[in-house]
Amino acid sequence: MKETKTALVWFRSDLRLGDNPALDYAIRHFDAVIPVFIFSPEEETPWEPGSAARWWLHHSLTSLDQDLRALGSRLVIRKGPALKTLFELIRGIKAQAVFWNRRYEPAIMQWDEQVKNKLSQAGIQVQSFNGSLLFEPGQIKNQQGAPYKVFTAYWNKVIASEPPPKPLKAPGQLTAPARRPQFLEIKALCLEPKVKWAAGLRKSWVPGEKAAQKNLRKFIASCITAYSIERDRPDHEGTSRLSPYLHFGEISPRRVWYSVRKNRNTIPYLRQIVWREFAHYLLYHFPHTPERPLRKEFEKFSWKTDKTLLKKWQKGRTGYPVVDAGMRELWVTGWMHNRVRMIAASFLVKDLMIPWQEGAKWFWDTLVDSDLANNTLGWQWVAGCGADAAPFFRIFNPVIQGEKFDPGGNYVRKWVPELSRLPDKFIHRPWDAPKPVLASAGLAYGKDYPARIVDHNASRRKALLAYEKMRRALLRHV
DNA sequence: TTTTGAGTTGTTCGA
DNA sequence: GTCGAACAACTCAAA
Helix, strand or coil: CCCCCEEEEEECCCCCCCCCHHHHHHHHHCCEEEEEEEECHHHCCCCCCCHHHHHHHHHHHHHHHHHHHHCCCCCEEEECCHHHHHHHHHHHHCCCEEEEECCCCHHHHHHHHHHHHHHHHCCCEEEEECCCCCCCHHHCCCCCCCCCCCHHHHHHHHHHCCCCCCCCCCCCCCCCCCCCCCCCCHHHHCCCCCCHHHHHHHHHCCCCHHHHHHHHHHHHHHCHHHHHHHCCCCCCCCCCCCHHHHHHCCCCHHHHHHHCCCCHHHHHHHHHHHHHHHHHHHHHHCCCCCCCCCCHHHHHCCCCCCHHHHHHHHHCCCCCHHHHHHHHHHHHHCCCCHHHHHHHHHHHHHHCCCCHHHHHHHHHHHCCCCCHHHHHHHHHHHHCCCCCCCCCCCCCCHHHHHHHHCCCCHHHHHHCHHHCCCCHHHHCCHHHCCHHHHHHCCCCECCCECCCCCCHHHHHHHHHHHHHHHHHHHHHHC
């Protein structure tokens, strides 16, 4: 009798069955395939999944397990360390091979290298695949052979290159091995928060591959052509909201790429998908950037550490309605509209002059889509210290931004209900509202809703001065 | 090697 | 109300 060939497929940030290169390869070359997920946050420090991401992961694993059951399989859940666990599984079921889709975070890539070497040395067949990016980050270079630091140049290169591989079909069935290894219940990973805090997340999201596909279809059918304008409106549903699904790999960027029919109207959205790509590319080539600025001169910037102000920002009590709305949306739903992310981030970095790393940490813990590459790029972009960043003197005015992108104030009214009865004219500047207006809106200004914690005009000037100082110091050095 | 043109998302000021 | 320039040079990438 012929020996049964068994392979492990190690699931990580690719919690899907469709367009999953590692799974596809294993099924085509092996008799039995065992899907495995190993939870080992200690191998991701200091960027282990935050609270919101853990909640998402719990439900995403549940969904993946359900989809696997429909194919006659189950997801084998274990706790790390990854290498040790893989060896245990291999011995237990006599597997000959391990396959996985790569992650591109610097620390994880180092672990992967080790895992690959040790497994190979033990005579196990090992192969990793690209399941989460359109292009291999190492392969795109400018004419000088160096990595791009300007998005448009990167974009031009990408669209002039060979298109990414077409997405792979999901398997129709999965042959289980004769003996299944022991596994944990998903609950045993303790991913769900103990406090009731997850209610807002549950109300806002349905994690999982099916939901991801449904959302993509819906977005393409109804929003994508108006995306370039509507994406800036936090009071409308103009974005795809695919970020958490992309982060956990519940949908692949290749699927998105090929589902979007390319014409003039859809380019703005594809550009965003390529921005995600660019973020991973930069993290790959500049692995220190989650902690330190890409532009070195910013290490000399005179940031302020003020725990009280940071807390007020985190809680959405800055006194600037659009900033507070965003921070509260984040806290309740685990997500914030991108336009508002920029406004809120600019406020932290420039109005409060608190280091961008503090903001990045808070976002990391509270976002369901927290992604090291995207989060790093976003914060460094706002702070002016990253690739292709906004110049530092470009400072968002929270009132103007609010009036421009939430003109009816509906976004603010939704998330800052104590302001909801203010007329449009004052919804983004309650400090200007005359007493009778406040009274008829039922608002005790400074009590129900906080007075501004800083004056934007003054803090803007201070930030510009600090920037000027940093530049001068740099020039003296040269 | 040198030159040239361009660079996600802004605000303010003055004409 | 609308428009263009200034902000402040600098770095990047291609020719």
